[in-house]
Amino acid sequence: xxxxxxxxxxxxxxxxxxxxxxxxxxxxxxxxxxxxxxxxxxxxxxxxxxxxxxxxxxxxxxxxxxxxxxxxxxxxxxxxxxxxxxxxxxxxxxxxxxxxxxx
Amino acid sequence: xxxxxxxxxxxxxxxxxxxxxxxxxxxxxxxxxxxxxxxxxxxxxxxxxxxxxxxxxxxxxxxxxxxxxxxxxxxxxxxxxxxxxxxxxxxxxxxxxxxxxxxxxxxxxxxxxxxxxxxxxxxxxxxxxxxxxxxxxxxxxxxxxxxxxxxxxxxxxxxxxxxxxxxxxxxxxxxxxxxxxxxxxxxxxxxxxxxxxxxxxxxxxxxxxxxxxxxxxxxxxxxxxxxxxxxxxxxxxxxxxxxxxxxxxxxxxxxxxxxxxxxxxx
Numbered sequence: 001x002x003x004x005x006x007x008x009x010x011x012x013x014x015x016x017x018x019x020x021x022x023x024x025x026x027x028x029x030x031x032x033x034x035x036x037x038x039x040x041x042x043x044x045x046x047x048x049x050x051x052x053x054x055x056x057x058x059x060x061x062x063x064x065x066x067x068x069x070x071x072x073x074x075x076x077x078x079x080x081x082x083x084x085x086x087x088x089x090x091x092x093x094x095x096x097x098x099x100x101x102x103x
Numbered sequence: 104x105x106x107x108x109x110x111x112x113x114x115x116x117x118x119x120x121x122x123x124x125x126x127x128x129x130x131x132x133x134x135x136x137x138x139x140x141x142x143x144x145x146x147x148x149x150x151x152x153x154x155x156x157x158x159x160x161x162x163x164x165x166x167x168x169x170x171x172x173x174x175x176x177x178x179x180x181x182x183x184x185x186x187x188x189x190x191x192x193x194x195x196x197x198x199x200x201x202x203x204x205x206x207x208x209x210x211x212x213x214x215x216x217x218x219x220x221x222x223x224x225x226x227x228x229x230x231x232x233x234x235x236x237x238x239x240x241x242x243x244x245x246x247x248x249x250x251x252x253x254x255x256x257x258x259x260x261x262x263x264x265x266x267x268x269x270x271x272x273x274x275x276x277x278x279x280x281x282x283x284x285x286x287x288x289x290x291x292x293x294x295x296x297x298x299x300x301x302x303x304x305x306x307x308x309x310x311x312x313x314x315x316x317x318x319x320x321x322x323x324x325x326x327x328x329x330x331x332x333x334x335x336x337x338x339x340x341x342x343x344x345x346x347x348x349x350x351x352x353x354x355x356x357x358x359x360x361x362x363x364x365x366x367x368x369x
Contacts, residue, residue, distance in 0.1 A: 003147060003150070003151055004147075004150060006146050006147060006150065019141065019142060021142055021144055021146055021147055023144075023147040023151075066318070067144075067318035068144035068147060068318060070142035070144070072142070
């Protein structure tokens, strides 16, 4: 299973800023290994963000996103104590779900 | 669905953004680093390291929670800024990574020689790096204060100093060729002068660090190994006396400098 994400969510005013670090190789499928063989593409395809169980964002990602990606976005109306959940799914079918509380 | 702005970090794009008018290259790099600072992937390795410390692993199915990093069994906070140091149980001067090997061998039953021979970035080496990352993070902001009380520690300092100035290899390089003067750089990276205290969070006080360019987490052992690679020297052994002696030299010179490890590098 994949390593956990680091999620920080901070409320200020009428919105909360969410910062997410994901642990993923994000292989582009363009690189070759020491034997000259192409390293198969392996990347996060789908990212979903939930605010108190309600989907607030979905994103489709491709192989151009960097290794160990960092994602930042703001959620309108989120206050301290609310729950932010992030889900990702990669092209090999692996997935990860982590939660954080808005502070 | 609400409209939200999402910013994903696309490796190369960031470099192209800052306009370099009236700005030196190193200022541009500093800005680039500042942008990366918020969201240092080293945090992922920290989390992994903390988990590994508490997890029961190895042939003896034990955790590392009784590991003595120099401040007593299980004491992690503040240990990093006092390493390398002399350990009475092994009768050796050890740095963080060699000490971790000792603990993994004695407490968990791993074969330390085998781990030392494993190339960086493979198998248990990744775990040693993650552990070192977490342990260094527990001392973030604290100031380096290496002991020079034991005779062996003094010997290691002197040996480290000799190694630092020892020239050789096809380029006739020493560590001091690059790190013995102010204002030197390699490509766009400023090189710290390491024969004196280079200041807070520079040189010895900045490793382990996450390297954005290759997405790898490097401990001090790998940092030194790569310096030797750039000098076209044969690689020093992992956790060998050579690397530890250099660590003592750099660490003692950095006395009083605040640690920023785990840092983020280009």
